[in-house]
Amino acid sequence: MSLTASPAPAPRISYGAVLGSPYVARLLSGSLTGRLPNGMAPVAILLLATASGSSIAFGGLLSALYGLSSALSQPVKGRLMDRHGQSAVHLPAALLNSALLVALPLSGPYGGPGLATAIVVVGLTTPPLEAGLRALWPSVLPDPRLRHAALALDPGAQGLLYIVGPLLSAALASAYNPAVALAVTAALGLAGTAAVALAPPARRWRPEPFVGQDAAPARQLATPAVLLLFVSLTGIGFAIGAMNVWSISMAEHHHQDMLSGIIPAAFSTGAFLGGLIYGSRTWTGTTTRRLIIATAAFLAGWLPILALPAPYAATAAVTVPGAFLTIVVACAYVTTDAFTPAGRTSEAYAWLILAIGAGQSAGTALAGRLAEQPLAGAALPAAGAAFALTVLLAARRRLGPTGHMQSGRHRRPLRGRHKMPFSGRNTPTFQPF
Incomplete structure (x- = not known):
């Protein structure tokens, strides 16, 4: 009989352990509060435009411009964070963003539509909190299992912003x-951003310098694997944007105005619950395999709405793709980290956010043109998901471990450096979850 003791099983991951880790609750709650304008500002801008006598179409244009400009500016702000640190970018951006939001109502009586359009470019100054938070997790949560839970918890909780914010x-x-809605939006955004930017991990954070062959070329961020991943994510965003318009069409068809908010809320609730389940367990297999399986499940979740179900059935149906959305996004962040040169993680995460945002805008635009055709509108979310899955299947060799080795990107610990929990630097080694 062997006397060798078998290793004790690793303790089960709990969200209490994640939130009880130093600074995690502050960073997560501050980031979510600071991102509330993403859900509040578009609605407040639309309501301001209509209250000032403008058409709903013009108000929708201003809201769309705010969201699009916010997404387009993410990579620039991500690169600035990688060069100058997070606090140096977050605080000035939050101050300017809040000031412009408060000033927006003045554009009606004093500047007309032209100035209103210019001020909505306030979206360009939106603090890059989402990319910044992803970059902070390795230094705040050195344990990869806790980091895995945090990476799933944040995207799931983010869905709640688009329930609470518009309401x-x-x-x-x-x-x-x-x-008043814009003023409260500005205050919440500034308070949340300040809570993150003034936290010690954010003030100390600097990107991990790389020693080796990946240090020089700026264009190495755009490897084929990363480009294919981001292209696939445009399909995920396309599905979300099309779903939002489809929910409005459902509301009009069934003469139930609340459906336009209830269906996206059900989708976001599914994302939150899916994130809780995914992050609380340790999963076997590669991240690429989980990414592809989750995307396939995301696609399958949209198929029931092709039958043009009744309102209650449609509301229940969208929770399924919502549940797998969080897994797709969490795995996409981990994959992006694996292929990104050290020192450029914030910028890479920002490009990921832009890819989803660009796809969402395209889905919204096309669904709006097909709003009068119920079956075509219901098919668009599945079409976006199918596009994402197709690209991922074509790219699976590049995204797998072999493709990672071929990309030449490895984060190695620098000799003689000991990793400290709050050293302010990214973890130099990639840990697949």
């Missing part, structure tokens, strides 16, 4: 006026 904006505009 809060609408309530404030109804009880007071849209200017």
Whole structure:
């Protein structure tokens, strides 16, 4: 009989352990609060435009411009963070963004539509909190299992922003006026961003310098593997954007205005619950395999709506693709990290956010043109998901371990350096979850 003791099983991951780790609760809650304008501002801008006598179409244009400009500016702000640190980017961006949001109501009486359009470019100054938070996790949570849970918890909780944000904006505009909604939006964004930017991990954070052959060329960020991953994510964003318009079409068809908010809320709730389940377990297999399986499940989840179900059935159906969305996004971040040169992680994460945002804009635009055709509108989310899966299947060799080795990107610990929990630097080795 062997006397060798078998290793004790690793303790089960708990969100209490994640949130109880130093600074995690502050960073997560601050980031979510700071990102509330993403859900509040578009609604407040639309309500402001209509209250000022402009058409819904013009208000929608301003809201779309805010979201699009915010997404397009993400890579620039990500690169600035990689060069100058997070606090140096977050705080000035939050101050300018909040000031412009508060000033937006003045554009009506004093500048007309032209100035209103210019001020909505406030989206360009949106603090890059999402990319920044992903870059902070390795230094805040050195344990890869806890980091895995945090990476799943954040995208799931982010879905709640698009439930709480629009409802809060609408309530404030109804009880007071849209200017108050914009002022509260600005205050929440500034307070949340300050909570993150002034936290010690954010103030100390600097990208991990790389020693080796990957240090020089700036264009190495755009490897074939990363480009294919981002192209696939445009399909994920396309599905989300098309779903938002399809929910409005459902509301109009069934004469139930609340469906336009209930269906996206059900989708976001599924994302939150899916993130909780995924992050609480340790999964076997490669990240690439999980990414492809989750994308296939995301696609399968959209197929029931092709039958044009009744409102309650449609609401229940969208929770399924929502549940797998969080897994897709979490695996995409891990894969991006594996192929990104050290010192450029924030910029890479920002490009990922832009890819999803660009796809979402395209899905919204095309779904709007097909809104009068119920079956075509219901098919668009599945079409976006199918595109994402097709690209991932074509890229699976590049995204797998072999492709990682061929890309020449490895984060190696520098000789003589000991990794400290709050050294302010990214973890120099990639840990697949």
